[in-house]
Amino acid sequence: MEKLRRVTLLRRLEVMRVPAAMRKRLTTKGIGSALLCLGIGPGAALAQGIPSPESVLGFEPGADYRLASYEESVDYFKRLDAASENLRLVEVGRTSEGRTWYLAIISSVANLGALERHRDAAQRLARASISEGEARALARSTPVFVDISGGLHASEVAGAQHTIKLAYELLRRASEEPVRRMLDSVVLFLWPSLNPDGQDIVVNWYRENVGGPYEAAPLYELYQKYIGHDNNRDGYMLNVIESRVLARTWRYWEPQIIYVHHQSSPFPTRIWLPPFAEPIAPRSPARIVREINAIGMHIAQELETRGMPGATHAGSGFDAWYPGYVDYLPVLQHIAAFWTETALYRYATPYFYTLEDFPQSYRDFRPQNLYVSPWKGGWWRLADAVNYMLVASEAVLDYARKNRYALLWNRYRSARETIERYRSEPPYAYIVPREQRDPMAAVELLRRLAFHGVDLYELSRTAEHDGERYAAGTWVIPMDQAFAELVRQLLEVQVYPDLREFPGGPPEQPYDAAGWTLPYQMDVRVVEARVPLEEDFRAALVPVRADPRAEPNDPATPFELHPVAAGIVGPPGGLSGSGPLVSVDPRQTYGFKLIGRALARGGSVRFDPQRGSYLIGGIGAAEAERWARELGVRAERSGIRPGPQAAARVAIYKPWRPSMDEGWTRWLFDQYGYPYTTITNADFPAGGLESRFDVIVLPSESVDLLLNGYAKGSVPPRYEGGIGAAGVRALDAFVRAGGTLVCLNRSSDFAIEQLGLPVRNVVRDLSRSEFFSRGSIFEVVADTAHPVMAGMPARAKVFFDQSPVFTVEDGFEGRALAKYPEERSPLLSGYLLGDRHLRGYAAALEVVHGRGRVILLGFRPQWRGQPMGTFRVLFNAVLYGGELAGAGLGSDGFWTAPRKGGVEGEVQGR
Ligand SMILES: [Zn+2]
Numbered sequence: 054m055e056k057l058r059r060v061t062l063l064r065r066l067e068v069m070r071v072p073a074a075m076r077k078r079l080t081t082k083g084i085g086s087a088l089l090c091l092g093i094g095p096g097a098a099l100a101q102g103i104p105s106p107e108s109v110l111g112f113e114p115g116a117d118y119r120l121a122s123y124e125e126s127v128d129y130f131k132r133l134d135a136a137s138e139n140l141r142l143v144e145v146g147r148t149s150e151g152r153t154w155y156l157a158i159i160s161s162v163a164n165l166g167a168l169e170r171h172r173d174a175a176q177r178l179a180r181a182s183i184s185e186g187e188a189r190a191l192a193r194s195t196p197v198f199v200d201i202s203g204g205l206h207a208s209e210v211a212g213a214q215h216t217i218k219l220a221y222e223l224l225r226r227a228s229e230e231p232v233r234r235m236l237d238s239v240v241l242f243l244w245p246s247l248n249p250d251g252q253d254i255v256v257n258w259y260r261e262n263v264g265g266p267y268e269a270a271p272l273y274e275l276y277q278k279y280i281g282h283d284n285n286r287d288g289y290m291l292n293v294i295e296s297r298v299l300a301r302t303w304r305y306w307e308p309q310i311i312y313v314h315h316q317s318s319p320f321p322t323r324i325w326l327p328p329f330a331e332p333i334a335p336r337s338p339a340r341i342v343r344e345i346n347a348i349g350m351h352i353a354q355e356l357e358t359r360g361m362p363g364a365t366h367a368g369s370g371f372d373a374w375y376p377g378y379v380d381y382l383p384v385l386q387h388i389a390a391f392w393t394e395t396a397l398y399r400y401a402t403p404y405f406y407t408l409e410d411f412p413q414s415y416r417d418f419r420p421q422n423l424y425v426s427p428w429k430g431g432w433w434r435l436a437d438a439v440n441y442m443l444v445a446s447e448a449v450l451d452y453a454r455k456n457r458y459a460l461l462w463n464r465y466r467s468a469r470e471t472i473e474r475y476r477s478e479p480p481y482a483y484i485v486p487r488e489q490r491d492p493m494a495a496v497e498l499l500r501r502l503a504f505h506g507v508d509l510y511e512l513s514r515t516a517e518h519d520g521e522r523y524a525a526g527t528w529v530i531p532m533d534q535a536f537a538e539l540v541r542q543l544l545e546v547q548v549y550p551d552l553r554e555f556p557g558g559p560p561e562q563p564y565d566a567a568g569w570t571l572p573y574q575m576d577v578r579v580v581e582a583r584v585p586l587e588e589d590f591r592a593a594l595v596p597v598r599a600d601p602r603a604e605p606n607d608p609a610t611p612f613e614l615h616p617v618a619a620g621i622v623g624p625p626g627g628l629s630g631s632g633p634l635v636s637v638d639p640r641q642t643y644g645f646k647l648i649g650r651a652l653a654r655g656g657s658v659r660f661d662p663q664r665g666s667y668l669i670g671g672i673g674a675a676e677a678e679r680w681a682r683e684l685g686v687r688a689e690r691s692g693i694r695p696g697p698q699a700a701a702r703v704a705i706y707k708p709w710r711p712s713m714d715e716g717w718t719r720w721l722f723d724q725y726g727y728p729y730t731t732i733t734n735a736d737f738p739a740g741g742l743e744s745r746f747d748v749i750v751l752p753s754e755s756v757d758l759l760l761n762g763y764a765k766g767s768v769p770p771r772y773e774g775g776i777g778a779a780g781v782r783a784l785d786a787f788v789r790a791g792g793t794l795v796c797l798n799r800s801s802d803f804a805i806e807q808l809g810l811p812v813r814n815v816v817r818d819l820s821r822s823e824f825f826s827r828g829s830i831f832e833v834v835a836d837t838a839h840p841v842m843a844g845m846p847a848r849a850k851v852f853f854d855q856s857p858v859f860t861v862e863d864g865f866e867g868r869a870l871a872k873y874p875e876e877r878s879p880l881l882s883g884y885l886l887g888d889r890h891l892r893g894y895a896a897a898l899e900v901v902h903g904r905g906r907v908i909l910l911g912f913r914p915q916w917r918g919q920p921m922g923t924f925r926v927l928f929n930a931v932l933y934g935g936e937l938a939g940a941g942l943g944s945d946g947f948w949t950a951p952r953k954g955g956v957e958g959e960v961q962g963r
Contacts (some may be wrong), residue, residue, distance in 0.1 A: 064371060064772065066851065067377060071736060072284070072691070072743040083552075086583050087211055087657065089318050091143075094831055095102075102136045102137075103133065103136050103137055103221065103224050103225045104129075104132050104133070104136060105221060105225075106121075106129060106218060106221055107351070108959055109125075109128065109129045109132055109506075110125055110129060110217075113218075114214040114215070114217045114218045114439060115211070115214055115218070115434070115435050115436035115438075115439035115440070116401070116436065117401060117402070117403050117434060117435065117436075118263050118264070118401050118402065119401055120210055120255075120256045120259055120260075120400065120401050120435075121213070121214060121217060121256070122252065122253050122256040122257070123152065123213070123245070123246055123249040123250075123252040123253045123256075124253070126203075126213060126216070126245045126246065126252070126408060127155055127245060127502050129154075129217055129865075130142050130155060130157050130217075130220065130245055130402065133157070133220055133221070134157070134222060135921055136224075137224045137227065138162050138165075139159055139160065139161065139162065139165070139223075139224055139227045140157055140158070140159050140220065140224060140235060141157070141158045141159075141165060141731045141790045142155050142156075142158075143155065143156050143157075143158060144156075145298055145301075145302050146298040146301070146302075147298075148250045148294060148298075148389070149250055149277065149279070149293060149294045149295060149297060150250040150278055150428075152249045152250060152253075154249055155221075155244075155245060156242055156243070156244050156302065157220060157241075157242075157243040157244075157245065157921070158218065158240060158241070158242055158243075159223055159224070159236070159240075159241040159243055160196065160236050160239065160241060161227075161236040161237045161311075163237070163245065164236070164237070164240050165240075168216075168240070171195050171196055171240065172305075172306060172307075173196075173306070174191045174194070174195040175195065175198055175306060175307040175309075176307055177191060178192070178307070178461055178464050178465040178468075178470065179193075179307035179386070179387070179464060179465075179535065180468070180535050180548050181465055181468035181469045181471075181472060181535045182535075182605075183259060183465075185469075186429060187467075188462065188465040188466075189462065191461070191465075192445070192458050192461035192462045192465065192644075193458065195373070195461055196237070196238055196239055196457070197238060197239050197240070197309050197310070197453045197454075197457045197460045197461060198238050198240050198242065198306055198307070198308035198309055198310070199239055199241050199242065199308060199309070199310045199312070199313040199449060199450060199453045200240075200242040200244070200303070200306075200308040200310065200312065200474050201219070201241060201242070201243055201244075201312045201314075201446050201449065201450075201840070202216065202243070202244035202246065202247045202312070202313055202314065203215065203216040203244060203245055203246040203247065203252075204246070204247060204248070204313055204314040204316070205246075205247035205248040205251070205284050205295075205313065205380075206248070206251075206276070206282060206284070206315055206316070207246075207248045207251025207252050207254060207255040207276040207277075207381060208251075208271075208272060208276060208400075209314075209315050209316030209317065209397055210255060210256075210259075210316070210397075210400055210401065210435065211314070211316055211395060211397070211435055211438035211439050211442055212314035212316065212442065213245060213246040213252050214317070214439050215314065215438075215442040215443055215446065216243055216244070216245050216246070216440045217245070218439060218443060219243065219446050219447075220243055222443070222447075223241070225237070225811060232312065234454065235450055235451065235453075235454045238453070238454045238456055238457045239450055239453045239457070241450065242302075242306060244397055246274065246561055247295070247299065247379075247531065248277060248284060248295065250276070250277060250278060250819065251276030251277055251284075254272070254274065254276045255272065255400070256278055258270075259400045259401065261294050261876070262769075263400075263401075263402075265745055266542075266766075267397075267768060267769050268400075268402055269399040269400065269402055270767060270768045270769065271710075271763070271767070271768065272711060273709045273710075273711065273763075273768060273772040274711055275711045275712075275713065275716050277292075277293065277295065277716075278716075279293060279716040279717065279719055279723075280292075280293060280713055280716045280717060280720065280917075281711055281713050281716060282713060283713045283716075283917060284296070284379070285313075285378050285379050285380065286375070286377045286378065286565065286917055287377065287379065287917065287918075288376065288377045288378050288379040288380075288382035289376055289377050289382055289398045289501065289539075289543055289776045290377065290382070290501060290570075290918060290919050291501055291504055291505075291507070291611070291612070292720065292917070292918040292919075293720070294608060294611075296379060297504070297611060297612075299329075299379060300504060300505060301504075301614070301615075302929070303383060303388075304504075304505070304506050307388075307459060307464075307753065309388060309389060309453075309460040309463075309464050310348070310388070310389045310390075310449060310453055311388055311389070311390040311391075312380075312390075312391060312392070312393070312395060312446065312449050313379070313380035313390075313391075313392045313931060314392070314395065314442050314445075314446075315392050315393065315394045315395070315807065316394060316395050316396065316397035316438060317394050317397060317495065317820050318363075318365070318394045318395055318396040319365070319368060319394075319399075320369055320396070320410075320411075320412070321363070321396075321406070321410070321411050321412075321415050321427075321428050321430070321438075322363050322364070322365040322396070322424060322428065323361070323362065323363025323364065323395070323396045323428045324352075324356065324363065324364050324365070324366055324393060324394065324395045324396065324441050325366070325370075325371060325393060325394035325398075325443060326349040326350075326352050326353055326364055326365070326366050326369070326393050326445075327345045327346055327348065327349030327366065327391045327393070328345070328346040328349055328366050328367050328770045329345075329367065329371055329372055329373040329391075329562070330367050330368050330369055330370055330372040330373075331367075331372055331550075331552060331561075332372055332373075332374050332549075332550050332552065333372065333373040333374065334373055334374055334376045334381070334384070334385070334542055335542075336376075336377070336385060336538040336539075336541050336542040336828060337373070337384050337538075338384070338385075338387055338467045338471065338538060340463050340466065340467045340470075341384050341387055341388070341463065341467055342384070342963075344389040344459075344463060345384070345389050345390075345391045346390060346461070347452075348391065348448075348449060348452050349366055349391070349393075350366075351448055351449075351451070352364070352393070352444075352445045352448040352449065353366070355445075355447070355448035355451070356441065356445070356448075357425075357426060358551050359444055359872075361440070361441060361444060362426035362427065362429075363396070363424075363426060363427065363428030364424075365423055365424040365427070366423045366424075367420075367423055368423075369561060370564060371392075371394065371564060372563065372564045374549070374563055374564065374565065374566075374567065375563075375564070375565035375566045375567075375569065376539075376542050377565070377566070377569070377917070378392070380392040382539070385536065385538045385539035386505070386506065386535075386536050386539055387463075387464050387467040387468050387471075387535070387536060387543055387587045388410055388464070389460070391918055393445055393733070395438045395441045395442055395445070395557055396433060396437075396438060396441075397438065398433055398434075398435075400435075402435075403432055403433065403434040403435070403436045403675060404432070404433055405431065405432050405433075406430040406431060406432075407430055407432060408706040411430065415427065417457045435848055441456045448789055466796070468535035471534075471536075471537050471538055472533045472534060472535065472537070473533075473537060474537075475532035475533050475537050476533045476585075479581070479582065479583045479584070480541065480545075480581045480582055480583065481531070481532055481533075481579070481582040481583075481584065481585050481586055482529055482530060482532055482581075482582040482586055483529070483530045483532070483544055483579050483581060483582070484523060484527060484528070484529050484530075484579070484580040484581075484582060485498075485499060485527065485528040485529070485530075485577065485578070485579050485580075486519065486523065486524070486527050486528075486578060486580070487524065487526050487527060487528070487624070488524070489577060489578055490576060490578075490640055490846065491576060491639065491640055491641055491642050491921075491922075492623045492624050492641075493623045493642065493685055494575045494576055494577050494642065494921050494922065495528070495575075495577045495578075495623075496622065496623040497575065497921060498571055498572070498575050498577050499528055499618075499621045500612040500615075500618040500621050501618075502530070502539075502540060502614075503597070503612070503615055503617035503618035503620075503621060504541070504612050504615045504617075504618050505528060505536065506535075506536050507536050507539065507540055507617075508530075508534050508617070509528060509529070509530055509596070509597040509617055509620075509621065510528070510529045510530070510531065510588070510594035510595060510596055510597060511525075511526055511527060511528050511529065511594070511595060511597055512524070512525050512526060512527045512529065512590075512593045512594065512595075513525060513593050513595045514543070514593050515591045515593075515827050516587075516589060516593040517532065517587065517589070517590065518582060518584075518586060518590045519582065519583065519584050521580075523590075523671070523857040528597070528621070529586075529594055530581075531545065531586065531591075531594070537613050538638065542847070543569070543570075543571050544570065544571060544572055544579055545570065545579075546568070546570050546573075546881070547567060547568040547569065547570060547583075547880045547882045547883055549563060549567040549568065549829075549883055549884035551884075551886075558822065559820070559821040559822040559825070560579065560820075560821065560822075560825050560884075560886055562825075562827065563827050563828065563858060563884065565827075565828060566827065566828025566829070566962065567826070567827055567828050567829050567883035568828065568829040568830050568853070568881070568882030568883020568884065569828070569830075569882070569883075569919065570830055570882040571919070572921050573830045573850045573882055573922070574830065574850070574852060574882055574920040574921065574922060575919070575920065575921040575922055576846070576849075576850065576921065576922030579781055592877050594650070596617075597617055597620040597621060598616050598617055598619075598620045599619040599620035599622075600616065600619065600954070601613060601614045601615065601616055602619050603617050603619070608724075608782065623685050624684070624685070624687065625682065625685065626643075626681040626682050626684055626685040626687055626688075626861075627678065627681050627682050627687065627688075628677060628678050628681050628689065628690050629687075629688075629689050629690065630689045630690040630691065631690050631692075632690040632691045632692040632693070633670065633674075633690075633692070634659075634668045634669060634670050634690065634691045634692070634693065635647070635651075635668070635669040635670075635672070635681075635688050635689070635690060636664065636666050636668055636669075636688060636689045636690070636691040637667045637668075637669060637686065637820060638664075638666045638687075638688070639665070639666065639667065639843045639844030639925050639928075639929060640842065640844040640925075641686055641687065641766055641844075642823070642921055642925055643684050643685055643686050644667070644677050644686050644688070645725050645727060645924070645925065645928040646684045646686070646725045646726055646727075646919050647669065647677075647680055647681060647684055647686050647688065648667055648669060648727070648932070649722075649726045649727030649728060649930070650680055650684075650727050651669045651671070651672050651727050652727070653726065653727075653728045654672065655671060656671040656672045657669070657670045657698065657701075658670075658699040658701070658932060659696035659697060659698055659699060659937075660696050660697055660699055660840055660932070660937050660940075660942075661691075661694055661696045661841075662696065662697075662840075665837065665838070665840075665843045665844065666843075667699065667932070668691060668694065668696055670877075671717070674690075694810065697935075697936040697937040697939070697940040698902070698935055698936040698937060699932040699933070699934070699935070699936075699937045700747035700793065700931065700932050700933060700934025700935050700937065700938075701747060702730075702745065702746045702747045702748070703722075703727075703728070703729040703730070703746065703747070703748045703749075703750065703868040703931045704729065704730045704731070704732045704736075704742075704745070704746040704748070704749045704750065705718055705722070705729050705730070705731055705732070705749075705750045706732055706733075706749060706750065706751050706752065706759075706776070707719075707731050707732065707733050707752075707760055708733075708734075708752075708754065708758060708759060708775060708776075709733065709734065709762050709763060709768070709772040709773075709774075710758050710762050710763050710775070710777075710829050712752045712754050712758070713719050713749055714752035714753040714754060714798075714913075715752035715754075715876065717915055717916070717917060717918055718750060718752055718797070718915060718927070719731070720918055721915045721918060721927070722925060724918075725924075725928070727928065727931075728900045729744075729750075729931075730746070732746075732749070734762070734774060734775065734776065734777070734780065737776060737777070737779055737780035737783040737784070738780070738783070739783075740782075740783045740786060742783055742784070742786070742787040742792065743786070743787045743790040743791065743792050746787075746792065746930045747792065747793065747934035747935055748792065748793045748794075748795060748930070748932075748933070748934045749784070749787065749792065749793075749794050749795070750794070750795045750797065750927075750930075750931065751794065751796050751797060751800035751803065751804070752797055752800060752801055753797040753798035753799045753854075753861045753913060754800055754803075755798055755799055755802070755803075756802050756803045756806055756807075758775065758780070759775050759776055759780070759800060759803045760775045760776055760777065760803065760807065760894045761774065761775045761777070762774045762775030762776075762777075776803075778952055781807045781808070783806075784808070785808055785902075787806075787904065787905070788808065788902045788903055789902060789903025789904060789905060790903070790904060790905065790906060791903075791904040791905045791935070791939075792905045792934065793905060793906055793908060793930075793934040793938055794808075794905070794906075794907045794908070795907075795908045795910070795927075795930045795931060796907060796908065796909050796910065797910055797913065797914070797915075797927075798854065798855075798856050798857070798910060798911065798912060798913050799855060799856070799857070801859075801909040801910070801911060802814055802817065802855045802857060804900075804907050804909065805857075805909070808902060810832075810900050810902065810907060811861060811862040811863060811864040811865040811900075812860070812861050812862065812865065812898060812900055812909065813859070813860050813861070813862060814857035814858060814859060814951035815858050815859070815860050815890060815894055816857065816858045816890050816891075817857065819890060821888075823886075823887050823890070824886060824887035824890045825856075825884070825885075825886040825887065826853055826854075826856075826880075826883070826884060826885045826886065827854065827855065827883075827884065828852070828853075828854045828883060828916075829852075829853055829854075829880060829881075829882060829883025829884055829885060830850050830851070830852055830853070830880075830881045830882040830883055831850070831851055831852075831853045831873070831879040831880060831881060831885070831891075831896075831912070832848055832849070832850055832851075832871060832873075832874065832879045832881050833848075833849050833850075833851050833871040833873055833874075833879065833896040833897075833912075834847065834848060834849075834871065834872050834873075834874060835847060835848075835849045835870065835871045836868070836869065836870055836871065836943055836944050836947040836948075838942065838943055838944045839868060839870050839899070839909060839936075839943035839944070840929055840932070840933050840937055840942055840943075841870050841897070841899065841926060841930050841933050841943060842870050842871065842926065842929065843925070843929050844895075844925050844929070845923075845925065845926065849871065849922070849923070850920075850922055850923075851882060851896065851912035851913075851914075851920070851923055852912055852914075852916045852919070852920045852923070853911075853912050853913075854913050854916060856912050857909070857911045857912055858873070858890065858891050858894045858895070858896070858911055859894060859895040859896070859897075859898050859909060860894055860895065860951065860952045861895075861898070865900065866900075866901040867898060867899045867900040867901045867906065868898070868899045868943045868947065868948075869895040869897070869898055869899075869947055869948035870896075870897035870899060870908075871895070871896040871897040871911075871944075872893070872894065872896055872947070872948045873891040873892055873893060873894055873895075873896055874892065874893075875892050875893040876892075877892075878891075878892075879891055879892075892951075893951040894950075894951060895911070895913045895948055895950070896912060897910050897911055897926075898911075899943075906938055908930050908933065910927075910930070914926040914927040952959055
């Protein structure tokens with residue numbers, strides 16, 4: 054979570070004070086010197102046969118300039134597994150790049166021998182499926198399950214080094230007090246890393262560069278195959294394999310504590326700990342939030358006791374509003390899940406801080422209530438970060454031992470309170486009809502909830518609720534169940550609180566998205582039951598369940614491994630009618646899987662303007678039928694009908710300064726089996742893009758990132774720079790020759806500025822106190838007669854995130870694809886300040902440029918793989934080239950730009 058105060062951080066990191074050669078001679082401070090809270094310290098006898106990390110790795114974790122790779126780490130854990138009866142190493146799955154992923158279970162021999170019984174108890178407590186008496190008895194007799202990991206942001210390197218050391222420290226003292234006592238009460242689930250692929254990517258990069266001029270250079274690729282840092286934003290959506298392995302493992306063991314290490318403490322603090330900043334996700338159960346706060350304070354106290362200064366809490370950065378954090382979402386399942394942020398320099402390189410590095414407001418070392426022992430500068434090494442993490446992890450284990458009963462009881466009692474709450478207040482249930490604009494969107498939504506452990510039912514017959522009749526097969530989520538708060542948090546509308554930096558001042562920036570309402574993002578009709586479910590309605594409910602039908606790591610069947618998720622199936626796909634072509638309605642998002650397959654196999658795609666659908670040709674009848682069934686797509690065979698040819702050759706630009714939006718775009722295209730080519734800076738200077746591609750997509754990034762990339766000298770030369778002046782010329786020539794440039798969200802500014810389009814982003818220069826929105830869902834009016842909006846509803850929901858808002862200037866030629874309503878605020882979920890700056894303006898444009906065009910999308914159609922309701926806009930856009938784009942389709946008079954002095958005049962007059 055390194056976004057916080059990035060500017061200060063970057064400025065601070067620019068200067069390396071000590072020459073590299075000199076730094077090499079500095080000795081490491083005693084890495085093992087921190088006395089840990091469990092009383093671990095020098096003097097105790099080594100347990101027989103537990104190999105030290107140094108004896109296996111050749112260095113002590115935390116040593117300057119040294120990092121253990123994932124393979125090396127696992128190698129070490131395997132040695133521990135062989136040497137100690139207190140550790141069991143288990144395989145939990147595979148990563149996106151195919152690495153085997155391990156989890157170490159550490160406890161007393163007795164607990165490890167009775168794991169299945171303890172797991173059963175954890176399950177019963179988590180689901181709150183037992184009486185209070187039974188729960189109390191189980192809480193008395195069951196060890197507490199604590200899940201600690203080496204973190205998931207691989208560039209925050211200390212986490213995955215500390216796990217090696219934590220395992221060693223616990224095992225070598227396993228038979229001595231107080232570790233023995235802790236292991237009697239606690240089962241520790243220790244993940245060497247939550248991002249094995251990333252650990253190797255980062256360690257290899259650092260090893261390549263250490264000792265040279267690029268020792269501290271940032272990475273040129275994402276440290277997760279598709280999404281990099283967003284691997285901690287996929288908590289509820291479960292789009293990438295890693296998120297699903299974690300969710301599956303956590304549902305299997307149902308731990309009471311989940312602790313994830315990060316490394317971006319706000320400078321100069323040394324570790325940031327809970328309580329979180331405001332606001333928190335409003336459905337967070339109170340008991341569990343209190344538990345997290347208490348744990349954060351316990352860690353701080355232990356650090357203080359060890360003479361380790363600089364712990365801080367709360368503040369204005371790390372809020373917990375967005376529930377998609379892998380390490381916060383479990384709170385909604387009544388787990389004390391949290392993260393901490395230890396200070397980081399760069400990789401394993403040490404750094405000496407002087408007072409000049411400190412922000413002015415921290416130079417007086419004034420003790421503050423929640424930062425009572427200010428850090429005063431000096432050396433900060435990887436070993437320091439590892440030691441802070443070790444003490445923090447040990448403090449959590451110590452807390453768990455001391456509060457074992459309360460942790461188990463609270464998990465049960467919090468779930469019980471949720472069940473009782475929704476028996477007496479709304480929403481009593483969520484009802485999801487099968488009849489949907491895009492039936493598979495409902496399936497995608499519900500499978501995710503099921504995977505998270507939500508119980509789902511369907512109507513076995515027609516039944517009535519609140520005066521409305523629902524057909525057999527209608528899905529129902531009754532809210533008197535343990536994980537109901539998770540359901541509500543994802544399905545309801547978010548109203549982000551209006552928090553200001555000071556009264557009347559600019560809004561406090563949400564740390565992440567402000568609104569995410571999944572039925573809006575995915576365009577699924579979900580009915581909230583405002584009155585209790587009738588007896589007859591309840592009697593008609595049968596649980597959804599089926600035999601799991603997937604391989605654990607098959608990305609093509611991500612959720613079907615779960616028996617409830619496997620029971621959620623959409624209408625069967627297939628073809629009807631006759632004729633040589635297959636007509637696909639773009640309202641079905643899965644239709645683009647069929648189109649993608651056809652294009653990949655050399656088929657052709659035309660657009661049928663009368664029906665607003667795509668016509669696939671060149672694919673055998675039997676094959677088309679098989680594909681439609683496999684993909685769950687309903688399509689019609691059709692006779693020969695003239696229609697303009699759609700584009701087939703798509704390129705996605707990949708900057709060397711890693712772009713998560715590029716990764717998500719790639720992820721979506723891979724998920725849908727849609728063919729594309731990745732292009733990088735090297736593809737521009739040669740020119741001739743028009744002979745290779747019909748459409749080029751730019752990910753949502755700033756003008757600076759796209760144009761300039763990494764500055765000269767900051768990375769090895771092959772990764773320097775961005776599209777650059779030569780690239781702009783090549784892109785301009787590409788469009789002028791008839792190509793389509795698709796600009797996702799922020800990249801619209803790049804095209805407007807660099808290609809000189811007669812378009813203006815009206816919110817670009819507004820101050821935060823005039824206009825502010827971050828990650829929210831807005832309503833737009835779409836021109837559904839335009840091929841880029843084909844299949845969209847006329848009133849569509851889009852995800853707005855630091856997005857441009859358009860008006861046009863003299864010389865504009867083209868069309869608006871979507872516009873903001875004039876008569877009201879477009880906000881549906883989240884936060885928006887200054888809606889008058891949007892009203893009546895365009896949300897998406899087609900701008901004619903030479904013989905080609907630029908598509909400017911002022912929203913994020915594939916944001917983190919969530920808004921399935923707008924995936925089709927991106928697919929439509931990449932089909933919109935050549936003949937189809939030349940056909941001039943769309944509604945005339947759909948939009949007129951607001952006149953200057955009109956809407957904007959009001960603002961100036963205030
Ligand atoms: Zn992080």
